[in-house]
Amino acid sequence: MVVLDALNYIKANLDGSLTYRWSCRMGVCGSCGANVDGTPKLTCASFLHEFKGRTINVEPLPNFPVIKDLVVNMEDFMRKLVKIKPWIIREKETPPEQGEYQQSAEELERYQQFSSCINCMLCYSACPIYGLNEKFLGPAATALAYRYIEDSRDQGKNVRFPIVHEMEGVWECTLVGECSVVCPKGVDPMLAIQKTKILGATNALRSILMPRGGR
Amino acid sequence: MAAGVEMREEAPRVARLHAILWGIFSLGGMLAAFLLPVMIYLTGIAYPLGLWPFNGSRDPSFLVMGTLLGVLFVFVTVAGSLFHGIFRFQSALTEVGLLRLKKGLEAAGYLIIFAGIILLAYYLLVLSPSLPTL
Amino acid sequence: MTEKTFPELRRKLTSGWWTSNRHYVQYMVREWTSLFVALFSLVYIYGLSLLATGSRSAFLNLLKSPAMIAFSFIALIFTLYHAVTWFYLLGQVVPVKIGKTTSKPWQALVANLVLLIIVSYLVIWLLVLR
Numbered sequence: 001m002v003v004l005d006a007l008n009y010i011k012a013n014l015d016g017s018l019t020y021r022w023s024c025r026m027g028v029c030g031s032c033g034a035n036v037d038g039t040p041k042l043t044c045a046s047f048l049h050e051f052k053g054r055t056i057n058v059e060p061l062p063n064f065p066v067i068k069d070l071v072v073n074m075e076d077f078m079r080k081l082v083k084i085k086p087w088i089i090r091e092k093e094t095p096p097e098q099g100e101y102q103q104s105a106e107e108l109e110r111y112q113q114f115s116s117c118i119n120c121m122l123c124y125s126a127c128p129i130y131g132l133n134e135k136f137l138g139p140a141a142t143a144l145a146y147r148y149i150e151d152s153r154d155q156g157k158n159v160r161f162p163i164v165h166e167m168e169g170v171w172e173c174t175l176v177g178e179c180s181v182v183c184p185k186g187v188d189p190m191l192a193i194q195k196t197k198i199l200g201a202t203n204a205l206r207s208i209l210m211p212r213g214g215r
Numbered sequence: 216m217a218a219g220v221e222m223r224e225e226a227p228r229v230a231r232l233h234a235i236l237w238g239i240f241s242l243g244g245m246l247a248a249f250l251l252p253v254m255i256y257l258t259g260i261a262y263p264l265g266l267w268p269f270n271g272s273r274d275p276s277f278l279v280m281g282t283l284l285g286v287l288f289v290f291v292t293v294a295g296s297l298f299h300g301i302f303r304f305q306s307a308l309t310e311v312g313l314l315r316l317k318k319g320l321e322a323a324g325y326l327i328i329f330a331g332i333i334l335l336a337y338y339l340l341v342l343s344p345s346l347p348t349l
Numbered sequence: 350m351t352e353k354t355f356p357e358l359r360r361k362l363t364s365g366w367w368t369s370n371r372h373y374v375q376y377m378v379r380e381w382t383s384l385f386v387a388l389f390s391l392v393y394i395y396g397l398s399l400l401a402t403g404s405r406s407a408f409l410n411l412l413k414s415p416a417m418i419a420f421s422f423i424a425l426i427f428t429l430y431h432a433v434t435w436f437y438l439l440g441q442v443v444p445v446k447i448g449k450t451t452s453k454p455w456q457a458l459v460a461n462l463v464l465l466i467i468v469s470y471l472v473i474w475l476l477v478l479r
Binding site for chain 1: 355359360366367373376441443
């Protein structure tokens with residue numbers, strides 16, 4: 001049994017006004033994020049036997065405004081998700097008759113783990129930098145941007161780089177690392193942010209040393 | 216939902232200067248990790264307490280700056296460590312509640328870094344002429 | 350879609366946010382090692398100012414003072430902690446693929462520690478022993 005079952009029991013039998021988000025109850029939709037005993041977790045993935053004998057504190061996800069009970073306002077995150085343009089950007093689309101864009105297994109491996117994000121926002125709740133500065137782009141959005149930057153089919157680097165490499169993009173991150181600790185899907189946004197920083201630094205250096213050369 | 220959201224913010228710009236500063240900060244972190252420990256040991260512990268390698272008849276008073284190579288070592292290590300330390304410390308300060316002073320802290324930090332590296336280079340240049348290369 | 354406004358509860362992070370979690374505390378300690386890295390550099394530059402203006406004895410007396418020795422010990426401990434956590438971070442953010450396996454952070458820590466020992470000995474050999 002999981003914390004989500006307990007919440008459902010409370011709503012059904014004790015307090016019908018209890019308000020919270022949930023959907024798939026198996027850890028793939030990302031709806032049920034909450035602070036369980038001080039740690040951001042999916043309530044459908046928090047097993048009750050881990051808390052045997054203790055009172056479990058369930059609070060709304062930190063760093064987001066609370067609308068009611070456990071429901072938080074996700075607008076800032078949603079805005080950032082759209083901002084990084086989470087789709088394949090092509091300079092030129094090839095017509096469907098020419099077939100699909102081919103991709104090797106090695107090319108897939110370069111971004112695959114970062115595509116596992118279920119937008120549950122646990123990483124934003126774990127990130128103190130986001131807690132201190134709401135303008136920070138944040139773990140999930142950057143990991144998703146990196147997922148597209150590294151996708152061999154994508155040609156949208158020039159569109160995405162200004163977004164991730166602006167001041168409130170990756171540069172605010174100081175490698176606390178808690179985002180990757182709480183991620184239920186092993187996305188490792190800390191790694192994505194760090195790799196994006198390296199891309200930013202090498203690009204900046206290249207643009208100074210070779211102002212007209214390169215791409 | 217997406218319509219109208221993108222219009223209200225100004226176009227994002229790459230923070231090129233900060234990217235370069237971050238690169239220098241990372242390099243400084245490498246230098247501080249690999250070169251600073253031995254330098255602190257030699258200068259602050261081995262020499263005053265007469266420990267190895269300063270425990271014999273060797274004249275220790277030049278410490279590591281007996282050659283131009285040594286002077287270069289000191290410059291690279293101290294400049295890199297200073298940059299890295301100040302850069303990181305100013306962000307650490309903003310994280311413990313001094314966020315509103317961020318601009319002031321950054322300005323003060325870069326001032327200290329700039330002044331420190333200039334002075335470091337100047338002092339080392341003053342000491343260098345009479346030294347052998349290796 | 351209605352742009353309905355409703356009263357929201359905004360919870361601000363207090364300056365003691367980092368005490369709530371073991372990882373946050375470790376993070377803070379790691380970041381504050383930078384203070385000693387910077388301080389030692391500044392003290393050394395001050396010492397150099399004594400040396401460069403001709404008073405070698407003032408420089409050497411500074412190094413031999415108990416306060417300086419104590420500070421050096423503390424600075425060395427914090428710098429080594431910086432080095433160790435830096436190596437672990439390298440292992441986390443620059444994983445190396447050797448054949449089919451990817452490196453783990455603790456492996457990067459050990460490998461770089463060995464490198465640190467080698468480099469330190471090289472420095473002593475090149476600059477002092479010769």
